[in-house]
Amino acid sequence: MRVVVVGGSGHIGTFLVPRLVRAGHEVINISRGVRGAYLDAPEWEQVRRVVADRQREDEEGTFGDRVAGLAPDVVVDLVCFTLDSATALVDSLRGRAGHLLHCGSIWRHGPSHHGPISETSGTAPVGEYGIQKDRIARMLKEETASGGLVTTSLHPGHIVGPGWPPIGPLGNLDPAVWHALSAGHPLRIPGIGAELMHHVHADDVAHAFEQAVAHRDTAAGEDFNIVAPTALNVRGYAHAAAGWFGQTASLEPVSWEEFGRTTTPEHAATSWEHLYRSHCISIGKAKALLGFAPRYEPGPAVLESVRWLIEHDELEVARPLVV
Numbered sequence: 001m002r003v004v005v006v007g008g009s010g011h012i013g014t015f016l017v018p019r020l021v022r023a024g025h026e027v028i029n030i031s032r033g034v035r036g037a038y039l040d041a042p043e044w045e046q047v048r049r050v051v052a053d054r055q056r057e058d059e060e061g062t063f064g065d066r067v068a069g070l071a072p073d074v075v076v077d078l079v080c081f082t083l084d085s086a087t088a089l090v091d092s093l094r095g096r097a098g099h100l101l102h103c104g105s106i107w108r109h110g111p112s113h114h115g116p117i118s119e120t121s122g123t124a125p126v127g128e129y130g131i132q133k134d135r136i137a138r139m140l141k142e143e144t145a146s147g148g149l150v151t152t153s154l155h156p157g158h159i160v161g162p163g164w165p166p167i168g169p170l171g172n173l174d175p176a177v178w179h180a181l182s183a184g185h186p187l188r189i190p191g192i193g194a195e196l197m198h199h200v201h202a203d204d205v206a207h208a209f210e211q212a213v214a215h216r217d218t219a220a221g222e223d224f225n226i227v228a229p230t231a232l233n234v235r236g237y238a239h240a241a242a243g244w245f246g247q248t249a250s251l252e253p254v255s256w257e258e259f260g261r262t263t264t265p266e267h268a269a270t271s272w273e274h275l276y277r278s279h280c281i282s283i284g285k286a287k288a289l290l291g292f293a294p295r296y297e298p299g300p301a302v303l304e305s306v307r308w309l310i311e312h313d314e315l316e317v318a319r320p321l322v323v
Contacts, residue, residue: 001025001026001073001074001098001213002025002026002027002028002070002071002072002073002074003020003025003026003027003028003072003073003074003075003076003213004027004028004029004030004067004070004072004074004075004076005017005020005027005028005029005030005075005076005078006030006054006067006075006076006077006078006079006080007030007031007077007078007079008027008029008030008031008037008047008076008078009029009031009035009036009037010031010037010038010078010079011038011159011161011163011164011202011205012078012103012156012159012202012205012206012209013029013037013078013206014037014038014039014161014163014202014206015039015161015202015203015205015206016076016078016205016206016209016210017029017037017043017044017047018041018043018044019206019207019210020210020213021043021044021046021047022043023210023213023214025074025213026048027046027047027048028047028048028049028050028070028072029047029048029049029050030050030051030052030054030066030067031049031050031051031052032051032052032053032054033051038161038162038163038164039162039163050066050070052066054079054085058084058085058088061088063085063088063089063092064088064089064091064092064093065092067089067092067093068092068093068096068097071096072093072097073097073098073099074097074098074099074100074101074213074216075089075093075097075099075100075101076101076103076209076213077089077100077101077102077103078103079103080102080103080136081129081132081133082132082136083132083135083136083139086102086136086139086140087139090139090140090143090148090149090151093149094143094148094149095149097149098150098216099150099151099152099213099216099219099220100140100149100150100151100152101151101152101153101154101209101212101213101219102136102137102140102151102152102153102154103153103154103155103156103205103209104133104134104136104137104153104154104155104156104223105129105130105133105155105156106155106156106157106198106225106227106279106281107125107127107129107130107133107277108122108125108130108133108134108137108155109122109123109125109130109277109279109281110122110123110124110125110126110130110277111123111126111276111277111278112196112277112278112279112280115196115231115279115280115281116231116280116281116282117225117279117280117281117282118225118282118284118285119155119223119224119225119285126277127273133155136153137153137155137223140152140153140221140223141153141221141222141223144220144221145221150216150220150221151220151221152212152219152220152221152222152223152224153222153223153224154205154208154209154212154223154224154226154286155223155224155225155226156200156205156208156226156227157197157198157199157200157225157226157227157228157279157281158197158198158199158200158274159199159200159201159202159205160199160200160201160202160298160301160302160304160305161201161202161203161301161304161305162304162305162307162308163305163308164305165305165309165314165315166199166301166302166305166306167197167199167274168237168241169181169187169189169234169237169238169241170187170189170190170234170238170267170271170275171195171197171234171270171271171272171273171274171275172263172267172268172270172271172274173267173270174263174264174267175315175316176263178241178306178315178317179316179317179318181238181241181242181245181247181249182242182245182247182317182318182319183247183317183318183319184242184247184248184250184318185250186250186251186252187238187249187250187251187252188251188252188253188254188258188259188262189234189235189238189251189252189253189254189259190253190254190255190256190259190271190272190275191234191253191256191275192235192253193233193234193235193238193251193253194233194234194235194278195233195234195274195275195276195278196231196232196233196278196279196280197231197232197233197234197237197274197275197279197298198227198228198231198232198279198280198281198298199227199228199231199232199298199301199302200226200227200228200294200296200298200301201228201294201295201296201301201304203295203296204226204228204294204295204296204301205226207292207293207294207295208224208226208286208290208292211290211291211292212224212290215289215290215291218289218290219289219290222285222289224283224285224286224289224290224292225281225282225283225285225286226283226286226292227281227283227294228294228296228297228298228301229283229294229297230297230298231279231280231281231298232298232299234275235249235251237298237299237302238251240299241302241306243323244303244306244321244322244323245317245318245319245320245321245322246319246322247319256272259271303321303323306321307321
């Protein structure tokens with residue numbers, strides 16, 4: 001099939017595009033610039049590249065027609081963030097493409113009341129990002145149920161992999177956290193460290209999309225959570241990460257107010273956004289209907305990312321990895 005991937009040079013596309021080529025599909029990648037994927041692969045030589053500014057073309061009302069004009073059998077949309085943008089693409093593809101797959105987020109679920117959270121058991125989303133992702137997923141289900149375009153939405157957790165920083169043990173991107181853990185220094189944590197984060201390796205997300213493409217009839221009109229088999233809480237994550245450097249984590253629980261005084265407003269806000277949701281997500285539906293079989297537990301997935309950052313001088317740590 002001809003598969004058009006929108007945003008295929010990013011985290012998921014780095015692994016998905018080569019997978020689709022190996023599966024025998026003709027692949028066209030639409031991206032905003034000419035930056036390459038995070039990891040090189042020979043399959044990219046067979047990929048047609050199209051440069052487009054989606055935001056501008058969405059404003060002009062032309063992006064959907066650009067995608068439809070490529071005559072795709074399948075469209076994989078990895079960079080859609082608003083209901084208006086998603087609706088415009090659906091309107092353009094209706095009757096002109098066989099399957100639209102959308103990348104959502106587990107933030108379509110609000111703060112957890114119980115776990116694991118299924119596709120239908122989460123609380124209402126909070127924050128504009130999660131609200132928009134939830135609205136998109138609901139619109140897509142209604143589109144397919146009404147006899148329109150065949151759609152599927154997949155909702156990854158916190159995506160990790162080689163080439164970019166992972167969401168760290170405190171739920172933020174502060175590199176000082178890794179230095180403290182690698183040095184064996186005390187690390188202040190907000191609360192008692194029981195809050196959960198649910199990561200997923202980018203290649204496991206790519207695997208899920210590949211399975212949804214291959215099983216169109218089963219995936220039609222469905223939404224799927226896509227995460228690692230287990231989740232990490234703050235203290236477990238911190239102890240595992242310190243161990244990668246041969247250290248033992250020394251954790252000091254503090255109030256959120258005190259935590260905010262020990263870091264930047266940006267890092268404190270990011271920590272709050274991740275930790276107060278405290279997500280532990282079920283992948284039972286994706287396993288049953290798509291044959292989703294993630295290879296990575298969250299710890300090894302994050303370790304792969306940290307190792308890459310250290311080897312490429314993008315993360316300063318006090319001691320080398322011992323694993």
